Amino acid sequence: MSSESSKKRKPKVIRSDGAPAEGKRNRSDTEQEGKYYSEEAEVDLRDPGRDYELYKYTCQELQRLMAEIQDLKSRGGKDVAVEIEDRRIQSCVHFMTLKKLNRLAHIRLKKGRDQTHEAKQKVDAYHLQLQNLLYEVMHLQKEITKCLEFKSKHEEIDLVSLEEFYKEAPPDISKAEVTMGDPHQQTLARLDWELEQRKRLAEKYRECLSNKEKILKEIEVKKEYLSSLQPRLNSIMQASLPVQEYLFMPFDQAHKQYETARHLPPPLYVLFVQATAYGQACDKTLSVAIEGSVDEAKALFKPPEDSQDDESDSDAEEEQTTKRRRPTLGVQLDDKRKEMLKRHPLSVMLDLKCKDDSVLHLTFYYLMNLNIMTVKAKVMTATELITPISAGDLLSPDSVLSCLYPGDHGKKTPNPANQYQFDKVGILTLRDYVLDLGHPYLWVQKLGGLHFPKEQPQHTVIADHSLSASHMETTMKLLKTRVQSRLALHKQFASLEHGIVPVTSDCQYLFPAKVVSRLVKWVMIAHEDYMELHFTKDIVEAGLAEDTNLYYMALVERGTAKLQAAVVLNPGYSSIPPVFQLCLNWKGEKTNSNDDNIRAMESEVNVCYKELCGPRPSHQLLTNQLQRLCVLLDVYLETDSHDDSVEGPKEFPQEKMCLRLFRGPSRMKPFKYNHPQGFFSHR
Amino acid sequence: MERAVPHAVPLGQMEVFQALQRLHMTIFSQSVSPCGKFLAAGNNYGQIAIFSLSAALSSEAKEESKKPVVTFQAHDGPVYSMVSTDRHLLSAGDGEVKSWLWAEILKKGCKELWRRQPPYRTSLEVPEINALLLVPKENSLILAGGDCQLHTMDLETGAFTRALRGHTDYIHCLALRERSPEVLSGGEDGAVRLWDLRTAKEVQTIEVYKHEECSRPHNGRWIGCLATDSDWMVCGGGPALTLWHLRSSTPTTIFPMRAPQKHVTFYQDLILSAGQGRCVNQWQLSGELKAQVPGSSPGLLSLSLNQQPAAPECKVLTAAGNSCRVDVFTNLGYRAFSLSF
Numbered sequence A: 001m002s003s004e005s006s007k008k009r010k011p012k013v014i015r016s017d018g019a020p021a022e023g024k025r026n027r028s029d030t031e032q033e034g035k036y037y038s039e040e041a042e043v044d045l046r047d048p049g050r051d052y053e054l055y056k057y058t059c060q061e062l063q064r065l066m067a068e069i070q071d072l073k074s075r076g077g078k079d080v081a082v083e084i085e086d087r088r089i090q091s092c093v094h095f096m097t098l099k100k101l102n103r104l105a106h107i108r109l110k111k112g113r114d115q116t117h118e119a120k121q122k123v124d125a126y127h128l129q130l131q132n133l134l135y136e137v138m139h140l141q142k143e144i145t146k147c148l149e150f151k152s153k154h155e156e157i158d159l160v161s162l163e164e165f166y167k168e169a170p171p172d173i174s175k176a177e178v179t180m181g182d183p184h185q186q187t188l189a190r191l192d193w194e195l196e197q198r199k200r201l202a203e204k205y206r207e208c209l210s211n212k213e214k215i216l217k218e219i220e221v222k223k224e225y226l227s228s229l230q231p232r233l234n235s236i237m238q239a240s241l242p243v244q245e246y247l248f249m250p251f252d253q254a255h256k257q258y259e260t261a262r263h264l265p266p267p268l269y270v271l272f273v274q275a276t277a278y279g280q281a282c283d284k285t286l287s288v289a290i291e292g293s294v295d296e297a298k299a300l301f302k303p304p305e306d307s308q309d310d311e312s313d314s315d316a317e318e319e320q321t322t323k324r325r326r327p328t329l330g331v332q333l334d335d336k337r338k339e340m341l342k343r344h345p346l347s348v349m350l351d352l353k354c355k356d357d358s359v360l361h362l363t364f365y366y367l368m369n370l371n372i373m374t375v376k377a378k379v380m381t382a383t384e385l386i387t388p389i390s391a392g393d394l395l396s397p398d399s400v401l402s403c404l405y406p407g408d409h410g411k412k413t414p415n416p417a418n419q420y421q422f423d424k425v426g427i428l429t430l431r432d433y434v435l436d437l438g439h440p441y442l443w444v445q446k447l448g449g450l451h452f453p454k455e456q457p458q459h460t461v462i463a464d465h466s467l468s469a470s471h472m473e474t475t476m477k478l479l480k481t482r483v484q485s486r487l488a489l490h491k492q493f494a495s496l497e498h499g500i501v502p503v504t505s506d507c508q509y510l511f512p513a514k515v516v517s518r519l520v521k522w523v524m525i526a527h528e529d530y531m532e533l534h535f536t537k538d539i540v541e542a543g544l545a546e547d548t549n550l551y552y553m554a555l556v557e558r559g560t561a562k563l564q565a566a567v568v569l570n571p572g573y574s575s576i577p578p579v580f581q582l583c584l585n586w587k588g589e590k591t592n593s594n595d596d597n598i599r600a601m602e603s604e605v606n607v608c609y610k611e612l613c614g615p616r617p618s619h620q621l622l623t624n625q626l627q628r629l630c631v632l633l634d635v636y637l638e639t640d641s642h643d644d645s646v647e648g649p650k651e652f653p654q655e656k657m658c659l660r661l662f663r664g665p666s667r668m669k670p671f672k673y674n675h676p677q678g679f680f681s682h683r
Numbered sequence B: 001m002e003r004a005v006p007h008a009v010p011l012g013q014m015e016v017f018q019a020l021q022r023l024h025m026t027i028f029s030q031s032v033s034p035c036g037k038f039l040a041a042g043n044n045y046g047q048i049a050i051f052s053l054s055a056a057l058s059s060e061a062k063e064e065s066k067k068p069v070v071t072f073q074a075h076d077g078p079v080y081s082m083v084s085t086d087r088h089l090l091s092a093g094d095g096e097v098k099s100w101l102w103a104e105i106l107k108k109g110c111k112e113l114w115r116r117q118p119p120y121r122t123s124l125e126v127p128e129i130n131a132l133l134l135v136p137k138e139n140s141l142i143l144a145g146g147d148c149q150l151h152t153m154d155l156e157t158g159a160f161t162r163a164l165r166g167h168t169d170y171i172h173c174l175a176l177r178e179r180s181p182e183v184l185s186g187g188e189d190g191a192v193r194l195w196d197l198r199t200a201k202e203v204q205t206i207e208v209y210k211h212e213e214c215s216r217p218h219n220g221r222w223i224g225c226l227a228t229d230s231d232w233m234v235c236g237g238g239p240a241l242t243l244w245h246l247r248s249s250t251p252t253t254i255f256p257m258r259a260p261q262k263h264v265t266f267y268q269d270l271i272l273s274a275g276q277g278r279c280v281n282q283w284q285l286s287g288e289l290k291a292q293v294p295g296s297s298p299g300l301l302s303l304s305l306n307q308q309p310a311a312p313e314c315k316v317l318t319a320a321g322n323s324c325r326v327d328v329f330t331n332l333g334y335r336a337f338s339l340s341f
Helices: A002-006 A011-019 A021-025 A039-045 A048-075 A078-149 A162-168 A176-181 A183-247 A251-261 A266-281 A293-298 A304-324 A328-340 A418-425 A431-438 A440-448 A465-497 A505-510 A529-534 A534-541 A596-606 A621-640 B013-023 B053-057
Strands: A285-293 A345-354 A359-367 A372-382 A518-525 A550-558 A561-569 A579-585 A589-590 B027-032 B036-043 B047-050 B070-073 B081-084 B088-092 B097-101 B114-117 B128-133 B138-144 B149-155 B160-165 B171-177 B180-189 B191-197 B202-206 B223-229 B232-237 B241-243 B250-254 B261-267 B270-275 B281-282 B290-294 B300-305 B319-320 B325-329 B336-339
Touching: A002 B290, A048 A078, A048 A518, A176 A183, A176 A579, A251 A266, A251 A285, A251 A596, A251 B013, A266 A285, A266 A345, A266 A372, A266 A440, A266 A465, A266 B088, A285 A293, A293 A345, A293 B223, A293 B270, A328 A418, A328 B081, A359 A465, A372 A440, A372 A465, A372 B232, A440 A465, A440 A589, A465 A518, A465 A621, A505 A621, A529 A534, A529 A550, A534 A561, A534 A579, A550 A621, A561 A621, A596 A621, A621 B128, A621 B160, B027 B088, B027 B300, B027 B319, B036 B081, B053 B325, B081 B128, B088 B128, B088 B138, B128 B180, B138 B171, B149 B171, B149 B241, B171 B232, B180 B232, B191 B223, B223 B270, B270 B300, B270 B319
Parallel strands: B027 B081, B128 B171, B171 B223, B223 B261, B261 B300
Antiparallel strands: A285 A345, A345 A359, A359 A372, A518 A550, A550 A561, A561 A579, A579 A589, B027 B036, B036 B047, B047 B070, B081 B088, B088 B097, B097 B114, B128 B138, B138 B149, B149 B160, B171 B180, B180 B191, B191 B202, B223 B232, B232 B241, B241 B250, B261 B270, B270 B281, B281 B290, B300 B319, B319 B325, B325 B336
């Protein structure tokens, strides 16, 4: 307000603006309803360019005036002061103009600023609005997408397919006419139906649960009932024992055996199982039993602390004793040996009954530390046998099962790992102990399912059922044949010792009716003696005279002729034939090395043995061979070519019918007997 | 005294039987192939084994070289006699003679080329053929044996042309006198008979047992072996081994050998004989025993000298008899090794 009141306008400047300019000098209330001086309004009316020009002019004037004043002041004088005053007034006026212009400029500036400000404010407001709208748009868009993406829970429910729905749902839910057209309604209907179904199923479930509870209760009741039954059944079983025995169905016995069998060591168990199975399935003459103390077997599985205590105790004892005396070292070793060779307390007994009521008792043991099985055999005949002297070894427990399979002599341990164990305790070979422990034949190991590969000793050999099963039948058959052939030999030996060759009637056809040579002696000789004989060298060199064989000497005589026959009987008789070697003492000593005919006789008995086997099981082989030997001696002696230089008749007249006496480059005698014509010919 | 027993293998039934067969085997005859590299041996089971001499004699010979290259069953009965022509091997034993091609014989499953049986008089028993003799000039084969006759067979046609009768007991051996084609035969009746092939008649008979110097009645009178060198003949058997001058029918040298000899042959300026007893005996013509070389068989039945020109490196003497082995002598002084069935 003060600025307005102090404003002065220069007339030359103001007048051009209009008339109302003069009236605005006094700012008072009275002029408010009419015209009032407003500089702002003036600003709008003036031209800034002109004002600028005015400013420049004014500044110039001022400069001029100042310069004149300067001049005047420098000149000095009296009138100078008036002119200076005049000029001073003029400059003041100019100053006033300048001030006005300044004010105007400020006002313009302010206006300009205000206008800019306004405009800016507007722009800002629009901008804000725009932004708000944009935000809103974005927000709405988000909402829209949200809405679009919205998955209602109902979509997660697997609804039944449309066809099914229309088929199954009752019409008041499906409302086909409405729902067909309207998918929304359709979905609703389907959901309704779903709900219905679920409710029904929940009902069913609850029903089933309650059913289950009922049934569980029933089961409990029945279980109680049954458990009360058990003791009653036991008592019935006890009562039925006498009936079982009466009917020969020893189920209980078998059951007990199975109970005991559980304590058997694995190889014996395999043997027991396989033998029982074989006995039941194929061979009624085989019976299996378990012997021994079950308690001891159980005791073997004592907890280790006990046995360790025992060991430490015994060690302490041993220490004490070694301090006292020396010889206990041997005792120690002996104990260790005994420990190594210890047998399992249980053993399996097999009884094989043969046709003639003789029984082979086999007892199988298991040596725990060596992991091998051994067997002891005994032959029991129905009637007491009088053993002929030569038959001593035939049925002896030591040798009756020797070489059941070729080479299986049972004197060595089949487990190669045992050798290392033996070395520790100073046992050279198991042979020294077989009498006591039984023989560790290879077939016994196989029956127990133990297989020891020859090349490398394995650490653990486990009992294998299939190995046992595959060998069971053959071994049993071999055992039976072995016993029967031995018994047959036993009988034959008894007869042979009396000088009679027992030829059965079905083998008579092999020999002529009249046989003059007689068997005078039949004895058993030792292996070493056989090897010492001078006419057995060939057999020994051919490897046919092993120490597992049995050796016999037979003597056949006729007149002055004596024929010695050394017989090798292989344990595998009668599938392996006995081998004869001959030595004839008549007009000198003749053996196969100096008389071709003796060689031919040996060949007739050794090589052509198959004719002499007789009916299966060919137990007649040995006796037929001996009889044939007698026939051959007859032929030999009777066909001897007469020596013209010697006087007297032939010692043995020819009684045999022969086509030709000699044949071939070696001048063979006719040794072959032809039945039924009864003549002798050459092979 | 312990004797070493070589076998450690447990013997089953088959092995025992085979061992027994080998123990009782007798090799009766041998024959060398035309190329000189192979030797055929026939045994009492009717088998013929072909050995490769060149392989067994070579410096890389192993144990298997001493085994037969092939063995086959040739006859049902023993193979008593074998000869070789320049292409065929002829074997005879139990009454018939069979022919085999040497070129085919080494292949498995060889079959005989032909087999012929001479016309026998007797029908009760088929007589054996103990000796075969080739007459190269006539291209014929002479067979003699159990029926006491000599039969000639033409090798081209296979027809039996002649039957020479005269022996009273079966014939053991034959020998050929080349210059005048005459055949000598020795038999169980103790006589050596000479036959002229052109006239088919017996021209000379020497009854050896009737001469006191050489007869040995305790052995019998049979003539087991014959060999001739045109003017000379050596024969042995029951009587002592004697050298005869044929024209005069006189025994000139008697060889002091007690055991009956089963095979004799002239070799260079020596006489080789073998028979009962292990040794091959070498005699000078004067009657002195030059050497006695032991073989591996307890008795010998046949000697064979491989003089085939095609294989001079296989020039050996082989001897076989009462065992399954054929001894090979590379140098007459010692036994080099034995082939075995």
